[in-house]
Amino acid sequence: MASAVNATIAHRRHYDVIIVGAGIAGSLIAKGLGQQGWQVLVLEAGTGSLQTWEGHLHAIDTFRSAVAKTPNAAFPHNVAVPSPDVLDLTPTRSGFTTNGYFIQRGELPYSSDYLRAVGGSGMHWTGLCLRMHPDDFAVRTRYGYGRDWPIGYRDLEPYYVAAEREIGVSGDAQEQWELGIPSDPDYFYPMHKxxxxxxxxxxxxxxxxxxxxxxxxxxxxxxxxxxPQGRNSTPDPRYRHGAGYRPQGAVGLPKYGQRCVGNASCVPFCPAQAKWTPLRAQAQFSRSVTLATHCLVTRVIGGVNGRIKGVEYRTYEDPASAASQPYQAEADIVVATAHAIENARLLLASGLANVSGELGCNLMDHxxxxxxxxxxxxxxxxxxxxxxxxxxxxxxxxxxxxxxxxxxxxxxxxxxxxxxxxxxxxxxxxxxxxxxxxxxxxxxxxxxxxxxxxxxxxxxxxxxxxxxxxxEQPADHNNRVTIDNQYRDVMGNPRPILTYNLxxxxxxxxxxxxxxxxxxxxxxxxxxxxxxxxxxxxxxxxxxxxxxxxxxYKGAGHGAGTHVMGTNPKDSVVDSFQRCWDHPNLYAAGCGSLPSIGTSNPSLTMAALALRSAEQIHRDLVELHRPVQLRGGRETLSKVGNGE
Amino acid sequence: MENETDGVVLGDGEPPFQLPKTMPELRRYLQGALEIEHFTIPPYLTAMYTIRAGTNEVAYYTIRGIVVEEMLHMTLVANLLNAVGGRPRVAHPDFVRGYPTKLPYSALDEKIPLQHFSPDAMRTFLLIERPERVDGIPIQRIPGWTSIGQFYDFIRTGLLELVDRLGENTVFCGNSERQVGPEDFYNSGGEVLRVTDLRSALLALRVVIDQGEGLNGSIFDGDDQLFGEQRQVAHYFRFKEILAECAYDPHDTPHAPPTGPEIDVRWEDAYRIDPDASVADYARCSDTAVYKHAVAFNEAYAELLAYLDTAFNGTPRAVIFGVPAMLRLRDLAERLYRNPHPDPDKASQGYFASATFEIDQQQINHALDIVSPRIQVARLNTEEPVNFTGVALW
Structure with a gap:
């Protein structure tokens, strides 16, 4: 169970991994690494009340009383760590104006939001779980637009399967197969459509x-x-060659959590908790994972030889106030999973990971x-x-x-x-x-x-x-996130400046x-x-x-592509494992890594990539902890003894 | 001989205080168990429906969780009865006892009424769920049943002896296609399991007993051990928490009151009801709106029984119809309970209208007539989720 701690407890300790953000990607990576026994600290900028049953009930009330049922309408307002809101934008005679967290400089508005709270935008996601089509991974080669992926569908397929298991996807595999999205012919989703x-x-x-x-x-x-949907339906007994699937229930109240009964408010919120949220992954965190809320990471701290030392973060007591205290924590590996736009903002503010000049660029949506x-x-x-x-x-x-x-x-x-x-x-x-x-x-x-x-x-x-x-919106260098110290939030951190067009x-x-x-x-x-x-x-x-x-057009809330992955450190920010080319122990994970997004809602692909990264981070950590053979093995010693 | 007892509702005719010795007797005991599990539901629903919307949330979800587990118990007992070749009977006017009524399987004389959410209601529920030996020793001095757990213990022992004597295959002679599986039952502790042999029968009995009374003399049920679920306090102790306005600490024992954090209970945020209310009384009032709503509720309850009867008698997947049926009851209850009692005298005493859970043969017949075509339209022969598209649910 993920019981949240405060900043003081997390302060000045050394962890194997620090993860920035408790959304879909961060929660899945933390769960995976925790299961391997690594000491993991998850720093969440927002509040953690949604983890509790009382917080869940409060969110229902907030949603019911909201005048506009927007994606963030169910969640408490947080002055210290503001979330962008679709209501920040207003049309004018000359175009549009914005008065929220984002600064917008594009010809057209970027009209999507995200949520900075425990669970992240995984709280208000619609729950659609479409895999990308094999063609979507090579749009430049095949169709002459956008950017190709460094890996293909077959590389990702086992992780799609794993992500569908984590989330508990309800769907009809046969119909997807007929669309040309290949899977094992014996594959069934965990639950019926x-x-x-x-x-x-x-x-x-x-x-x-x-x-x-x-x-x-x-x-x-x-x-x-x-x-296919990330919400509970009837389990399919054919799943995993007859092993079946046991649906996961609610977080915060034992034995609650229904299957979808059609409440028709999935965005922002499933009152029956039939929809999967990252809270379910957090409920399965091992004891070696610490989740700290109210901890806004302000800087990733660089060390020697391009390695990352740790993070600096500020904590606040009161979501209505900007009063905050700075802290630091160190780790062997740092993983930024704070949303595409927040990841870019954080790394730009840290002055890291931008040898290619592509950091913050290629902002996409649907x-x-x-x-x-x-x-x-x-x-x-x-x-x-x-x-x-x-x-x-x-x-x-x-x-x-x-x-x-x-x-x-x-x-x-x-x-x-x-x-x-x-x-x-x-x-x-x-x-x-x-x-x-x-x-x-x-x-x-x-x-x-x-x-x-x-x-x-x-x-x-x-x-x-x-x-x-x-x-589909192809990667475009000109659509980008930048920062400027002139525009800062109440806590003094640079706000995202967006330049967006079609x-x-x-x-x-x-x-x-x-x-x-x-x-x-x-x-x-x-x-x-x-x-x-x-x-x-x-x-x-x-x-x-x-x-x-x-x-x-409207925004789909599918912000992606601000630290795109590629095969070349000169024109991409991360490799196919979402590891920054410039820093061997810094990962930037999430939709920001996608070089193209096809026409699939990107969360499932993000989850699959996160699970793939978790495996690589585990391998990196094993490598870091492996003792060096100073004397060599027995064979070498005997050779030395023979005078060779 | 078998046909005399098979598929017959026991009502007040409780079996004698002795072990079931024959297959017909075992089936009779299991039909009794089905009725005792259902017996708890109208009083629990009444307490839940009388909580004013948006208040007493802890209590509301506690009672709700327990009601759903009682439904699980009903389904497990129906599976048991089917496994031993019986015919569970649910759609029958005597299946729903009139309240107030004597506590079944108890030599004590307590009457169980329908009560609004109140300390008295919680005390009644504690009486219903009382574990066999919460206070140390069983009350053996009184001849006759003293707890539901004791009744189940007789069923368990009787079942084991019958298997010994007749062999497992003879005892578990039911058609396995009549078993309700886990596919369509959810939102509850535990799982529905198909009962086909002694092993699954004993497991089903264990779920029923542990969830109600606690596991091995602790305050907890056994769902964490059986189903890998979060550990939770058993029914009896959950009611005790509400009455004490205080949660159990994980280290608390069954013998002592809870010592954990306070629970915010507001007894005044409940619609007070007349425990003796009846549709006949409502019919005599000059304003007949409440009468109509009360009848509509009882008709909808009859439909729920008709769905369950169908599910337990050869169409197991019809159990999914219980979900919209319960949602409908919730909505009908919301329309009913917030009205003052239509009798001005009762209203001046602070009473509100309430559901009476009075079901007659005509309502049962009507319910069976209307649910049957709905179930046919829903095409229940596949393993896929039931699609209610095009099915007129009410």
Whole structure:
């Protein structure tokens, strides 16, 4: 069990490994190294209350009372260690403005967030567990864009299997195999797929029909495919050749933790704890792992010969205050797992790991275009706002030669109505009630109440269909994280400065996605309501005009690529084990290492890489501790005795 | 001879205070065990439903956890009964005893009512869960049953003797396809296990006894040893913690009160209810809204019994329907308990409306009629999760 300690206890001690950040990557690496018996210190900048049952219940209350149900809406506000929030951005007549933790200097906004608390963004992740496709590892070679990986799918496959075991993934391996994502033919996920939603069933009605992507000028055949998920379903007795799987329950309350019962709030938070979070890995930490919360690592400290000595960190008592104390701890190996943007910020502030000049560069996300429609009224409600955010998608647009022309994209079939696009269902209630009056503040004459209101809402909300189309963004040197001492947080640490934009290749992917979505709505006889155009002179966030049309994208929360891995120390930051080229005992692990992200949600790949790194860190530590043979073996001695 | 007792609800007809000697007797005892496990659920649910939303969270989740474990016990006992060739009977009006009623398998005269969350309710629950020897020696002076654990002990001993005499294969003659497996039961301590032989039968009995009364004279259940789960205090001692408003310290013993940290219990944050409330009383009130809600609750409870009866009688995977059925009961309870009692006199005494758990034959028949097509539509013949898409659940 991970019981958190404070900074004083961790101070001035020597550890085998110090891990910066208790999110997905950090927790998995700490668990693995702890099982090998290494002394591990995990320093988490945020608070640790989410580990407890009371903290869990408090997060439910916070989420319920939040006006905007954003990814960070369930979590306590922390002044000392602020998290970026999607609400920090505001559209203006000239573009956008931001007033949060990030400084934004790009032409377009980077509109994703992360969470700085125990569990990290693994607390509010959606839980989708898609492996990357083999082609995604060599996009430069095969399709002429982005960066290739130093390793391929086959190198990572055993770690995908291990990550799916750690997380307890529910899915249908056969369907993934048919997509061209190879696995052992006898492979089964630990649990059966989460039952698809009724919306998926409706969409399955057009399986086999074709739509044309006008950008790539290519026809694609539609087939609804279920999405593997990191949430508890029914265990599959065929898993591991008949060994089966025992689902893991909640953290903080014995014998609690349900399977997915469709609470429909996975982001930010699963009240039943059916969704996997890093807290489950932390609950399995061995006694040799120490997790210290409220410890913000301010600097990684360099030593002689490029080796790293340890870390400097500050601790605060009160999340509402910046008052803090500095401490140090030393370790044989330091692993930064603080999120792509935080890793870059920390290493830039430490003046390390940047011989290549690529540190902080190649910031990526999955720019996501939302489209929305109403299903035909004659067919009755389709049941939005039930089940996980998504249970299926259309996958064909992720693969193939069209990638030479435009960025590939994945179509997520949304289960939560127009929630992301328009703030439904609350926005529907407000509109139907005429909240706020008309533009002059007069009462809206068309407002409805009582039974009419219920009927209106049932009719509108029950038919809401939303597609989320996430586009691959290739590594681009110009999209980057920098720091400037002029911009610092309350504790005096440099804040991330982001420069972000979309290339025409990505925009062409967004255009293709938008057109394909419209074609799908036509096939479903759904009435599209997508609108990305400016209103009263103010365009929506993420707006851009391209080839005479209006578009707007959202961030997917998939920040990646700030310390990309490669084969050459001159143009990449880490090697394939996520070890910094410039420092043999410094690792930077997490999505920041990904040189390309394909169209898969990146957490599973990050988890697989983390497990692979944990093995390498173990080998490094063994190497460091191996005694040197001063006298040589018996054989050498006898040779010396013979005078040879 | 067998047909006389098989698939018959015992109700108040408790078996005599002696070991079961024949297979029909063993089945009769196990049907009795099924009823005793269910007997606890309406009083526990009543205490849980009467807690005002957002208050008494520790107590709420404690009771909730115990209710789910009682459901596990019911399922394990049904598996046992099926394993020895019996027919568990759940969908029957007498399966749900009217409350207040005498504590089953107890020579004592205590009546068990439906009570709102209160110290009195906790004392009642302690009586129900009382371990055989918490105070040192069993109360042997009174002739007859003194604890549920003792009743199970007779079942265990009787089972062992029958296996000795008739052989394991003769005793465990049930069709294994009637066993409920672990796939669809969750969110609880322990696991459902299929009972097919003496070994699995003894393990199932151990889970039932340890979770309720504690393991080998300790305050803990045995789930950490049996299922690799986090160690937890057994039912009896968990109720004691709430009553004492104080948690057990890991070093506490069964004989002494808990000495650990305080538990925030607010007895006043509960809807007080009339333990004698009945739908007939509600029907006589001028405002019939509460009457309708109370009937709807009882009908939904009858449906739950119908699902379980189906699950225990040849369609094991129908047990998954228990999950939406319980969620529905929770929602119906929320609509019911927050209303003042519809009788102005009772309301002025501070009473609120409550579920009465009165089930009649007509409701059972109706429930069986409506759950059967739902279960057919859900296609339960695969091993995959049951997909409720297209199934009208209510």
């Amino acid at each position: 989460i039952p698809p939603s009724y919306i998926d069933e409706v969409c399955r009605g057009i399986d086999g029909r074709t739509v044309t992507d006008p950008v790539a000028n290519e026809k694609f055949t539609l087939k609804v495919i279920s999405t 720019p996501t275009i939302l489209t929305w429609a109403l299903s035909p009224p004659g067919n009755g409600p389709i049941g939005p706002f039930r089940g996980p955010g998504t249970t299926s998608g259309w996958e064909a647009f992720r693969f193939g030669d069209a990638r030479r022309t435009r960025a590939p994209f994945r179509i997520e079939i949304g289960n939560w109505g127009w929630g992301w696009a328009t703030g439904a269902p609350m926005s529907n209630v407000g509109t139907a009630l005429g909240v706020g009056g008309d533009q002059k503040g007069n009462i809206v004459p068309t407002a409805v109440f009582g039974a009419r209101l219920r009927q209106t809402l049932g009719d509108q909300i029950g038919r809401q269909l939303q597609l989320q189309l996430a586009v 290339t025409d290749y990505v925009k062409d992917g967004l255009v293709a996605a938008r057109c394909v979505a419209s074609a799908i709505y036509d096939l479903l006889k759904a009435q599209e309501h997508t609108d990305h155009s400016p209103r009263d002179g103010v365009a929506p966030l993420g707006y851009f005009r391209y080839r005479d049309h209006d578009y707007a």
